[in-house]
Amino acid sequence: MAASSSCAAMTQDITDRPIDRRGGRSNVLGRFIGLCVRLACWLLLLLAAAILLYRVVPVPSTLMLARWLTLRPVEREWVPLEQISPNLIRAVIAAEDQRFCSHRGVDWIELNAVLEDEDGPSRGASTLTMQTAKNVFLWPGRSYIRKGLEIPLALAIDFAWGKQRVIEVYLNVAEWGHGLFGAEAAAQRYFGKAVARLSPAEAARLAAALPNPLLRDPGKPSRVLQSAAARTQRRLGQLGSLGDCALPD
Structure with missing residues (x-):
């Protein structure tokens, strides 16, 4: 849960900003980067869970x-x-x-x-x-x-x-x-x-x-x-x- 919260915190500032019509491109880029960071965090969490699970199962x-x-x-x-x-x-x-x-x-x-x-x-x-x-x-x-x-x-x-x-x-x-x-x-x-x-x-x-x-x-x-x-x-x-x-x- 702590790791998941950290992932969310890392991207919240990027993805939750209000849309600025004058800087539309930078806003879209920021949201895309935030999405990539969030996906990377979830992949790392899934990998860590798999490593722990594979300690005990075939x-x-x-x-x-x-x-x-x-x-x-x-x-x-x-x-x-x-x-x-x-x-x-x-x-x-x-x-x-x-x-x-x-x-x-x-x-x-x-x-x-x-x-x-x-x-x-x-x-x-x-x-x-x-x-x-x-x-x-x-x-x-x-x-x-x-x-x-x-x-x-x-x-x-x-x-x-x-x-x-x-x-x-x-x-x-x-x-x-x-x-x-x-x-x-x-x-x-x-x-x-x-x-x-x-x-x-x-x-x-x-x-x-x-x-x-x-x-x-x-x-x-x-x-x-x-x-x-x-x-x-x-x-x-x-x-x-x-x-x-x-x-x-």
């Missing part, structure tokens, strides 16, 4: 919502973090975001390295938290606008959710094939078992498929996928206990 991704709206099938079974194999949790951290437990949603070290690349950005710097923000709140594809929105969203959900909830949501909304979302559905399709029972090798193959889930098949791994999975397993040895922050208590 979360869809924007890709899942798009498929539902276009009547395309979605295969996903939400599972709590306690029912996800620690092998997969650690493998995803090793493959995608080795500093996951030490940053606050954004890996500024990696981001600065990418921005300072003399040949221009040649790789991504998205943390698991930023990927979660994109999957849940934003749209697919590459753009500087979306990347700019990912950063404050990642900082917000890292603060509001914590590491365990971030990884739980990520592993339940990540895409692992056409219409296939979440680790449980992926484990069932590719290995015929619950995600809780994944071996280290199977977990590494699932994690290695994430950068290109529509072309990489963990059930029938190509040489590229096998190489990426082996690299993930080597990183696991280097990770040590640094990935334990996301493991269930």
Whole structure:
């Protein structure tokens, strides 16, 4: 309520002014600006409410919502973090975001390295938290606008959710094939078992498929996928206990 009152107060002076016929254009512009500010405030309030709600309820991704709206099938079974194999949790951290437990949603070290690349950005710097923000709140594809929105969203959900909830949501909304979302559905399709029972090798193959889930098949791994999975397993040895922050208590 306090935030809503602040939004109203910010625009009241602009939108409630009496019409001045001699300055009609400036009056219309002022009302338009006031409307934009008010809409922005309400969008921020809705976003904050969604972040708080998503702390406790199963979360869809924007890709899942798009498929539902276009009547395309979605295969996903939400599972709590306690029912996800620690092998997969650690493998995803090793493959995608080795500093996951030490940053606050954004890996500024990696981001600065990418921005300072003399040949221009040649790789991504998205943390698991930023990927979660994109999957849940934003749209697919590459753009500087979306990347700019990912950063404050990642900082917000890292603060509001914590590491365990971030990884739980990520592993339940990540895409692992056409219409296939979440680790449980992926484990069932590719290995015929619950995600809780994944071996280290199977977990590494699932994690290695994430950068290109529509072309990489963990059930029938190509040489590229096998190489990426082996690299993930080597990183696991280097990770040590640094990935334990996301493991269930």
